[in-house]
Amino acid sequence: MSKSNNVYKDAYNRGLRLLDETRSLPSEPELGTLLGVSRTTVRTILARMEETGLIDWNKRSKTVLREPRPDDFFPEDETDTLAEIIERSFMRRLLAGGAEAGMQINELELAREIGVGTTSVREFLIRFSRFGLIEKRRNSHWVLKGFTRAFALELTEIREMFELRSAAAFAALPEDSPVWADLDSLEDEHRLLAREIAVRFNAFSELDERFHRLIHRASHNRFIVDFYDVIAMIFHYHYQWNKAQERERNEVAVQEHLAYIAALKSRDLAKVDAACRKHLKSARHTLLTSIPEGRQPLRA
Amino acid sequence: MSKSNNVYKDAYNRGLRLLDETRSLPSEPELGTLLGVSRTTVRTILARMEETGLIDWNKRSKTVLREPRPDDFFPEDETDTLAEIIERSFMRRLLAGGAEAGMQINELELAREIGVGTTSVREFLIRFSRFGLIEKRRNSHWVLKGFTRAFALELTEIREMFELRSAAAFAALPEDSPVWADLDSLEDEHRLLAREIAVRFNAFSELDERFHRLIHRASHNRFIVDFYDVIAMIFHYHYQWNKAQERERNEVAVQEHLAYIAALKSRDLAKVDAACRKHLKSARHTLLTSIPEGRQPLRA
DNA sequence: AAAATGTTTTTTCACGATAAAAGACATTAT
C-alpha cells in the first residue's frame, strides 16, 4: 500500500452535503475551490456520485437525482490524514500515563504499533519536535521530555509575552481595519455562548482558539503567530483530559474574554494590559492545576 | 545505495588525531564516548587502522605503530551528513538570487539536483520550516516566503524580546552559579580577540554565538533557547555573504559585547538593559542593511 | 565483580517504487 485516498474520501463527504442545497452542481474548477482539492479529485468524486446514482453527470450538467443517505458517506475514520492518526496515537500514549520524562521513543516500535511506515512516523516526530516535548539525540533515538510543570511554565511565559504585545498592537490598529468587525462578531458569539453556557460549554475551546488567534495575528509577526500552534496543540489535548469543573472554568473564561474584548474596543492600553493579564493568569492557573506533580521546580 | 557511512568516516578522521598524542589507544567504550559514536563504529575504525598499519590491534592492546599521514584521512566532503549537504545546497540557491518570494519549491527537483532521495529532502524541508522562511501548502508544494526585510524585522523583534528577558535573568543569577565563570572566560576570549582583531576578525561569529547562547540559557526556557537556532542559522549565512566592512562591524560588536559583559557583572538591571539594547540595535542594523529592498513595509 | 571484548539483534537512515493527488496541456462547448 502506498498512499491512502483520504483526501478524496473527505472531500467526497463534504461534497455530499452540497447535494442537499442545490438541484445541480457547479463546474469542476468551482467545486475544486469549494472543497479545497484539485480537479482530478473532483472528477473522482463526481464519478462515484454518478455510480451510486446520486447525480446524473454528463459534461457540464450535473443534476442531483436524490438526497444522500447516511450510508453514502465514507466512515469518519477513513477521512483522517496519516499525520492525524499518528498524532492521536502518540498523544494517547503520552497522556495515558507511563510516559516518564527521559523515556526514549522508538520510531520502529511506534510505526509497528500504529500500523504505518517508519517514514511517516519520522516525519511526524520532526514536525512534533517544535512543541518542545521531545528531543532528538544525534544519530540515535528521540527522548521524551515530558509534559511537566516546567514545560507548562515555560510555555505560558512565552504565551504571556507574546499575547501582551499582540494585544497592544491590536488596540493600536486603525479604526478602518477589518479586524474590528471580526472582533465584533466574536463578541456576539461570546454573548450567545454566555447565555447558553449550561448546555454548550464545550463549544468554548473552539471559540477560544479563534479569539486568541485573531489577537496574535495583530502582531504581524510570523513567529508569534506560529507559536500559537504550540499553545493550541497543548490546550486541545488538555481540554480532552481535564474535565474537572469544565463548565465553571469556561464560564469564567467567557466573561474574561468579554472584558478583554471591551478593553480592546476602548483602545485604552492600560485597560487592555490589565484585562489580558487577568485572563492569562487564570488560563495559566487552569493549565497548572491539571498537571499532577508534587514538587515545584526550583526556579519558582 | 541506502545510507552513507559518514559517521564512521568523520569519527575515523577525529580518531586519527588521537594517534599523535598517545602510544596506545584506550578501551573501546572509552573511545566511543571520546568520539561520540557507538562501539560498533569504534570497532570499524580500529579495524581500518589496523589494516592500514597505523596500529597493532589485539584485544585490549592497541599500539600506535606510526603517525597518520595526510592521505590517511577521508576527504572532508565525505564526512558531511546528508542534512548538511542538503541545507548548504538549499541555502546557496536561496541566497544566490533568483529566489523570489512566493516561488514554489519542488521536492523532486531539489532531490534530483542535489542527487539525494526525496525522503531526505522532505525531512529537511520539514525541519527547515521552523525558521519561518518556507511554508507548506496542504498536500501540495512548499512556498518560499523569501529572506525579506519583513522577515528580518520579525526575527529581530522576537530576538530583542527574548534577549532582554534572558539578560535580566542572567544578572539575577546567584553569585555561586557556574555561569559567572563561563562569562569570565568568554570575557577573556573577547579581550584577546579585541587585541588581534586586525587578523582574526572572522573568528568573531563563532564567539558571538557562544556568548548569546550563554545568555539565552539563563532564561531557563526551552522556547527561548531553541529560538536561538533560528537566529544562529540566519547569522551563519548572513556572515557568509555580507562581507562589507566585516572587520569594522566585528570590532564594534566585540566592544559592545565587552560593555554588555561588564553590565552583567555589575548586576545593575538598568545597565544590563541599556547595554543589551545598544548591542541588539546595532546587530539589527547590520542585518537590515544587508537586505536589498527598497520599500520599507508599511508597519514601520 | 567490574570492565573489557566478541557476537547478535534492533533501530535508524536513506533509497527506489507506486498509488493518490495535483497540475499542465489539448480540446470542446458556450
Place this chain on the structure above:
DNA sequence: ATAATGTCTTTTATCGTGAAAAAACATTTT
C-alpha cells in the same frame, strides 16, 4: 474569447527494503 471538459504528465505521500550505526547480550580478561 473565455471557460469548461477531457487527457496526459508531474509531484507528493507512503511503503518496503537494505546498509550503517546503535544497542543488547554473551563471553572473556584483569
